[in-house]
Amino acid sequence: MAKAYPAVLLLENKRAIVVGGGSVAERKVKGLLECAADVTIVSPRITEGLQALVRESQCAWKKKCYEGSDVQDAEIVFAATDDEEVNARVFHDATEARLMVNVADRPELCSFYLPSVLRRGSLSIAVSTQGASPLLARRIRLQLEERFSARYEGYVDLLQSVRDTVNGEVAEQDRMAFWEAATDGRILELLEDGDAQAAEVRLQELVSSYSA
Known part of the structure; x- marks a missing residue:
């Protein structure tokens, strides 16, 4: 496997599409909102937590099944459904459009990986195994929390x-x-x-x- 190129993305006001409405999608949306991204969810159903964010106008919701046109205005794309076929379509459509795309729990369908992140204000420490073992990345991040205090x-x-x-x-x-x-x-x-x-x-x- 080729080495990943580490980078810190600035997503303020960037258009992010999250396909899926379950608990994994909710985590993706919340992480994007922390970075001030402009988030749109595409899913027939979403969690109560996501519904609350939509009601508060923190993000938008397309209450529908995914279609290829949904990524047209995106700048970054996330797929987090429990339908492997849909996830694969999202990856294909985003790749065709030359967009950065991440499919949850499918490192082979990602153009970037999400690390486990320790935040101390403006300090961010990211740990990645390039999708090999997210749990190991999390364990290392927890060890770093002890080293880098608040x-x-x-x-x-x-x-x-x-x-x-x-x-x-x-x-x-x-x-x-x-x-x-x-x-x-x-x-x-x-x-x-x-x-x-x-x-x-x-x-x-x-x-x-x-x-x-």
């Missing part, structure tokens, strides 16, 4: 808060040294100890010391 959310936000300043005030040849110092663990340790103010002061001191 404090990383504030840590990444703090680093982001000075990025523009660093790019504007720190000489290009010194920026790598600055980021090495900012991420050497001392600021994170202060956050882990619950001292966010001291962490911010330490980071600002570093910015000042490296500024031109």
Whole structure:
């Protein structure tokens, strides 16, 4: 099997089609909505959870069986039905239209895989086995949760808060040294100890010391 090329997709306002209305489709829809995608479900029936999202106008619902024309306006496609024939048709139609497509539990019918993801605010850590064993990916992600605490959310936000300043005030040849110092663990340790103010002061001191 060829190696997969890791990437982070930005799906805000991108048109996503989810074919299927069961629990698996619901998970796909919720994940897409977290990324601000423009989601349309295609299925004769959907779960109560999906119905609630539709009522709240968080996504659209085509209450019908899948047809090839349903992917025409899509930018990314997901198939999550319990009908293998329908899933195969979705894959074929999306591939013909040169669209990215993922068929649940069928890695051979995917142009991309969905990893198990650990999120800490803007920090995302994805684990993938290229469809070989989603359970193993999940187990590894759970181990990573113990290593990367919730404090990383504030840590990444703090680093982001000075990025523009660093790019504007720190000489290009010194920026790598600055980021090495900012991420050497001392600021994170202060956050882990619950001292966010001291962490911010330490980071600002570093910015000042490296500024031109």
